[in-house]
Every structure is written in structure tokens, then in C-alpha cells.
Amino acid sequence: MTRLDAERTAAAHRRAATGTQRRAEARLRLLTLPAMIVADMLALALAGGIAFAVRQVVLPPAGDLRENVASASLIMALGWLAAIAVLGGYDRRQLTSGPQLYRNVLHASGAAFGVIGALVYLLDLELSRAFFLAFFAAGPPLLLLNRLLMRRGLATARVRGRFRQSVIAVGSLDHVGGIAATLHRERWLGYDIVGAVTPGGIADSSRLGIPVLGAERDLLAIAESAAPDMLLFTAGSTSSAEEFRRTAWKLEHERIGVIVVPALTEISADRVTMRPVAGLPLVYMDLPRARQALRWTKRLFDVIVAAVLLALISPLLAVIALRIRAHDGGPVIFRQQRVGRDGKHFEFLKFRTMVTDAEAVKVEMVERAVQDRGNTVMFKMRNDPRITAPGRFLRRFSLDELPQLWNVLRGDMSLVGPRPALPGEVERYDDDARRRLHVRPGITGLWQVSGRGDLSWEDTVRLDTYYVDNWSFTQDIQILVRTVKAVLASSGAY
Incomplete structure (x- = not known):
């Protein structure tokens, strides 16, 4: 077999593996959102039951409030779910970033509490205060438990080889090597480095522990041939911002995601804030916190x-x-x-x-x-x-x-x-x-x-x-x- 034939065979294998991974990712995309919504509906139904039990124990009702409570629970639950959706609580990409996902749910819970409470007051609706407070006290822990269990389940599945995404890393040897080591160690993230594109191309193969597919000037052809799920650009992967923007334009019609990794590692999410200003994606980083x-x-x-x-x-x-x-x-x-x-x-x-x-x-x-x-x-x-x-x-x-x-x-x-x-x-x-x-x-x-x-x-x-x-x-x-x-x-x- 000639070298060209070997390269074509390897590329065919990569495309087949990538097709399998994309089908798995599509299944994950189809399952995640409905599963999160159904789980939240069950959690809020349980919160309504807990709130009703608390209302009965704390303040025994003068009459039968079951019909009133049932309709109020449905309206509050729908409003709560809408708030979660608007504030990013159903963003599947946040499942790998626990703190942000949890914050989104808590922010949505606070917004739902404030808006629904204001509506109840302004419209002078007949609703037990004890039930209202108990409902919004029991709901957030149950919603957070849903996210925790879903994150744990997804991480376990990815460690076992399911719902993984193929990635080609683009950049210098040192940056690509560091990123590859991190993704290999943190398998729960679900990213598999299937190859690298470096400034030196194939000549860098002996210096890197992953296959080097070519040089950066051939990136578009490599991406079309290998068809990865993601292209991961490390620091210094392109000579200028304009070149990177042109590369993104050419990838617009490809079904390939793009990840940009700045030259920052071992930094927690709460130390980093991204604020686009004048077209520049500025990353603000808090200083280390030893003090x-x-x-x-x-x-x-x-x-x-x-x-x-x-x-x-x-x-x-x-x-x-x-x-x-x-x-x-x-x-x-x-x-x-x-x-x-x-x-x-x-x-x-x-x-x-x-x-x-x-x-x-x-x-x-x-x-x-x-x-x-x-x-x-x-x-x-x-x-x-x-x-x-x-x-x-x-x-x-x-x-x-x-x-x-x-x-x-x-x-x-x-x-x-x-x-x-x-x-x-x-x-x-x-x-x-x-x-x-x-x-x-x-x-x-x-x-x-x-x-x-x-x-x-x-x-x-x-x-x-x-x-x-x-x-x-x-x-x-x-x-x-x-x-x-x-x-x-x-x-x-x-």
C-alpha cells in the first residue's frame, strides 16, 4: 500500500468514526432538552406536593383549597419553567460547567419568585402565603438536584465512551500538547483529540503524542477531509485576528463547531469574565486568591x-x-x-x-x-x-x-x-x-x-x-x- 493509499484509508476511518460520534451527539442533543424539562416538571410537581403538605400542617385550611392550589401550582410551574428557559437553565452546553448552570437555575428561580409574587399581589389573587413560600423554598433544591444528577450521568457516560466528540487541535506544539493532556485526563468532558494541525505540519509528528494531520495553511482541506465535530484553536494558532476571522468565514457552511482556548490554564470559572467590547472578546481575569x-x-x-x-x-x-x-x-x-x-x-x-x-x-x-x-x-x-x-x-x-x-x-x-x-x-x-x-x-x-x-x-x-x-x-x-x-x-x- 502506498503512502497516499494509507492516508486515504486513515481519513476514511476518521470520517467513519466521526460519523458515529456525530450520531451519538445528535441523540444526546435530542434527549437532553426533553429530559431536563420533564425532570423539572416532576421536581416542581413534588415541590407543589410538599408545599401543600406544609400549608396543611402549619395553617389548617378553613375550607377545601385543593382546586385553588392545583391551578396556582400549574401557573407558577409554567412561569418558573419559562424563566429557566429564558435565563439559560436549559443550555446543554452548560452541562460541563456546573457552577454556571446552577447559577442560571438559581437566577431563574429568583426571577420567577419575584415576578409571580408581584402578579399575585397586584392582581389580588387568592393564594395561601404559606403555600407560596413553601413552593419556592422546596423548588430550587429539587431543580439543582436534577442538574447534578444529569451532569453526573452525562460525565459517567462520556467516561465510558458514549456521547463523545472528535476534536482537531490547531496551534503550536506546546499549546496543543498541553490541551491534549488536559482533555485526555478529564475524559468526562467528552472530547477526543483525533489529530493536530501545527505550523510545521507532518514534520512535527515525532514531537507530539497525537497524529499531526498537516500544516495550518491546509487547515480547511484537513477539516473537510477528517470532518471532526470540533476545531479547537489554541493560543497563537493564527497569525492575526483577521486571518482567524477569514478561517471562520470559510467554515461557516461546514457542520463543525469551533472552540477557542486562550493561553490560560488551571483557572476556575468564577475568576474569568468575558466581555465583548468594540468587537474584541476581552477576557477579564481576577488575580490569584492565595491572600x-x-x-x-x-x-x-x-x-x-x-x-x-x-x-x-x-x-x-x-x-x-x-x-x-x-x-x-x-x-x-x-x-x-x-x-x-x-x-x-x-x-x-x-x-x-x-x-x-x-x-x-x-x-x-x-x-x-x-x-x-x-x-x-x-x-x-x-x-x-x-x-x-x-x-x-x-x-x-x-x-x-x-x-x-x-x-x-x-x-x-x-x-x-x-x-x-x-x-x-x-x-x-x-x-x-x-x-x-x-x-x-x-x-x-x-x-x-x-x-x-x-x-x-x-x-x-x-x-x-x-x-x-x-x-x-x-x-x-x-x-x-x-x-x-x-x-x-x-x-x-x-
């Missing part, structure tokens, strides 16, 4: 939660302490110097889960641990022979971390933050890794809920710096909730 992660509100939350938890679990702490002492008679608490905020050392507390001379034999085990995990900075290994029988159980469910609540009360740590590092690890940090030291370390964090011990060093640094740069109180709450699931699943705990 905000040190605010007194976060510290107050840490102190209150840590104090309450210590009071509630004190019997459990006593049982664990007795079990450790009964096993080998050694100390209950393991104390170790760790590096905290701004590089300051502090005494880190854990329940002892290893033999009493664990630190003495650690040096000879470092090489074995590196071979086990491929992590040359953090010492962590599966099936560590130094772990005791009770220690293995404590580690599996992260119970050995509970004494760190005292570190939180003392101000050495926070409930949520980067992993507290050893001094020897910090000595090997590069500039990016040192960014982790700008905030207090945490008992849990993004590393905890994203794999813990199974993460590579690069992923650990990436997650921790993302947390530092994009801190928000909402993110802390989400991490705490996800921690419960991670602990029960015991993923990466060893």
Missing part, C-alpha cells in the same frame, strides 16, 4: 468546626488510643516536623500507624518506594511493611488524621488546604511547588479527593496550586463533602 485563603472567615470556620468535631468524636479518639497502646505498648501519637504556611515548621500530629522504629528504617526503603509509585519527591508506598495491624485499618478510613484537628485549633493547619509537606520534600521543591506554602496546609484538600496516594507528584502540585490560586469558601465546602466519599471509598489510602 483570600487567609481571611478571618476561613479561620473562624476552621476553629468552630474543629472544636465541635473534637467534642463529638472524643469517645472514638479514646477507643483508637487504647487500641494502639494495647497492640505493642508504644506511643499513641506520632509527632513529626512538617512545613506550614510561609515555610514555618510545626509539630504535626497523627495516630501512630507504624512500628515504633519506622523512621529509622525509612532511608533504606526510599528507593523501593520510588520504584513502587514513580514519585521521586513524596515518600509513599503501597504495602509498607512498617504499618501495624490497627494502623492499616486507621489508614484505610483516614482515622489516623483525626488528631490534626488539634493542629487546626492551634492555627498550624486548616481543614482544607495543600498537603503538609516534610522539610526534606520542601528542599526539593521548584518555584511552582513552593506556591503550596502560601496558605496553611490542610487535613484534606483537592489531592485527598482526587486520588491521594495514587497521584503522581506533578498532579499533586497541579491540584494544590489550583486550590491556592482559585480559593473560595464554596470550594472548601465541596471538598469537605467529597472527602467523606473519598474516605469511604478508601481510594489511594495506604
Whole structure:
């Protein structure tokens, strides 16, 4: 087979695969909107039932209000659904951007509450206030639950290979490589990089881990031949804005979507705002938020939660302490110097889960641990022979971390933050890794809920710096909730 024949065969395979993906995407498009509307109708019907029950309990009616409530519920539900549609609550593209989708639903709920409430007042309609308030109190959580379940279901389906979209990335090698690595890691987004178009064309194939289909000057011919679902333009993919605009004109009649990725990565959605001004798509970005992660509100939350938890679990702490002492008679608490905020050392507390001379034999085990995990900075290994029988159980469910609540009360740590590092690890940090030291370390964090011990060093640094740069109180709450699931699943705990 000649090279030309091989290229034609590969292009035919790509078109066939793309056709299958497009049919799957079309099915998703047809199913998503009706499914969201039906789910919302059921949610609002349930909210109406809850509101009626509350009305009956709080203020027993003087007469039979069922007919009045039924008609009012129908009108309010239709108005609510219309508000959701107008304010973007049914935008399928937002399913991959949870916060924006949730905000749209909440904004629509607020608008429906205000408009319907005003109409009821102005028209002097006969409607129970208790029913009205209960209806709009029960509705938003149910609507948000719908979006959450739909996002989870779609993400799971995409991870399993369904509803995926083929993408050709256009741009320089470095930018295309970075984008490809991110999309490969975040499979729930549903994008498959099937090829790249770079300035050097085929000559760049050996330097990139994905097929290079040609040079940027041949982009239109490549797009017509490969027929991807999306063209993804990275930073610097075209020499000028005018050239990009002309390329978009030529793609106007193709059934190909366009994604433009600016030279920004690891930035949360709430730090970025896009405002088209004078024809320029200006992207406004808030500065990193390391200083905000040190605010007194976060510290107050840490102190209150840590104090309450210590009071509630004190019997459990006593049982664990007795079990450790009964096993080998050694100390209950393991104390170790760790590096905290701004590089300051502090005494880190854990329940002892290893033999009493664990630190003495650690040096000879470092090489074995590196071979086990491929992590040359953090010492962590599966099936560590130094772990005791009770220690293995404590580690599996992260119970050995509970004494760190005292570190939180003392101000050495926070409930949520980067992993507290050893001094020897910090000595090997590069500039990016040192960014982790700008905030207090945490008992849990993004590393905890994203794999813990199974993460590579690069992923650990990436997650921790993302947390530092994009801190928000909402993110802390989400991490705490996800921690419960991670602990029960015991993923990466060893």
C-alpha cells in the first residue's frame, strides 16, 4: 500500500468514526432538552406536593383549597419553567460547567419568585402565603438536584465512551500538547483529540503524542477531509485576528463547531469574565486568591468546626488510643516536623500507624518506594511493611488524621488546604511547588479527593496550586463533602 493509499484509508476511518460520534451527539442533543424539562416538571410537581403538605400542617385550611392550589401550582410551574428557559437553565452546553448552570437555575428561580409574587399581589389573587413560600423554598433544591444528577450521568457516560466528540487541535506544539493532556485526563468532558494541525505540519509528528494531520495553511482541506465535530484553536494558532476571522468565514457552511482556548490554564470559572467590547472578546481575569485563603472567615470556620468535631468524636479518639497502646505498648501519637504556611515548621500530629522504629528504617526503603509509585519527591508506598495491624485499618478510613484537628485549633493547619509537606520534600521543591506554602496546609484538600496516594507528584502540585490560586469558601465546602466519599471509598489510602 502506498503512502497516499494509507492516508486515504486513515481519513476514511476518521470520517467513519466521526460519523458515529456525530450520531451519538445528535441523540444526546435530542434527549437532553426533553429530559431536563420533564425532570423539572416532576421536581416542581413534588415541590407543589410538599408545599401543600406544609400549608396543611402549619395553617389548617378553613375550607377545601385543593382546586385553588392545583391551578396556582400549574401557573407558577409554567412561569418558573419559562424563566429557566429564558435565563439559560436549559443550555446543554452548560452541562460541563456546573457552577454556571446552577447559577442560571438559581437566577431563574429568583426571577420567577419575584415576578409571580408581584402578579399575585397586584392582581389580588387568592393564594395561601404559606403555600407560596413553601413552593419556592422546596423548588430550587429539587431543580439543582436534577442538574447534578444529569451532569453526573452525562460525565459517567462520556467516561465510558458514549456521547463523545472528535476534536482537531490547531496551534503550536506546546499549546496543543498541553490541551491534549488536559482533555485526555478529564475524559468526562467528552472530547477526543483525533489529530493536530501545527505550523510545521507532518514534520512535527515525532514531537507530539497525537497524529499531526498537516500544516495550518491546509487547515480547511484537513477539516473537510477528517470532518471532526470540533476545531479547537489554541493560543497563537493564527497569525492575526483577521486571518482567524477569514478561517471562520470559510467554515461557516461546514457542520463543525469551533472552540477557542486562550493561553490560560488551571483557572476556575468564577475568576474569568468575558466581555465583548468594540468587537474584541476581552477576557477579564481576577488575580490569584492565595491572600483570600487567609481571611478571618476561613479561620473562624476552621476553629468552630474543629472544636465541635473534637467534642463529638472524643469517645472514638479514646477507643483508637487504647487500641494502639494495647497492640505493642508504644506511643499513641506520632509527632513529626512538617512545613506550614510561609515555610514555618510545626509539630504535626497523627495516630501512630507504624512500628515504633519506622523512621529509622525509612532511608533504606526510599528507593523501593520510588520504584513502587514513580514519585521521586513524596515518600509513599503501597504495602509498607512498617504499618501495624490497627494502623492499616486507621489508614484505610483516614482515622489516623483525626488528631490534626488539634493542629487546626492551634492555627498550624486548616481543614482544607495543600498537603503538609516534610522539610526534606520542601528542599526539593521548584518555584511552582513552593506556591503550596502560601496558605496553611490542610487535613484534606483537592489531592485527598482526587486520588491521594495514587497521584503522581506533578498532579499533586497541579491540584494544590489550583486550590491556592482559585480559593473560595464554596470550594472548601465541596471538598469537605467529597472527602467523606473519598474516605469511604478508601481510594489511594495506604
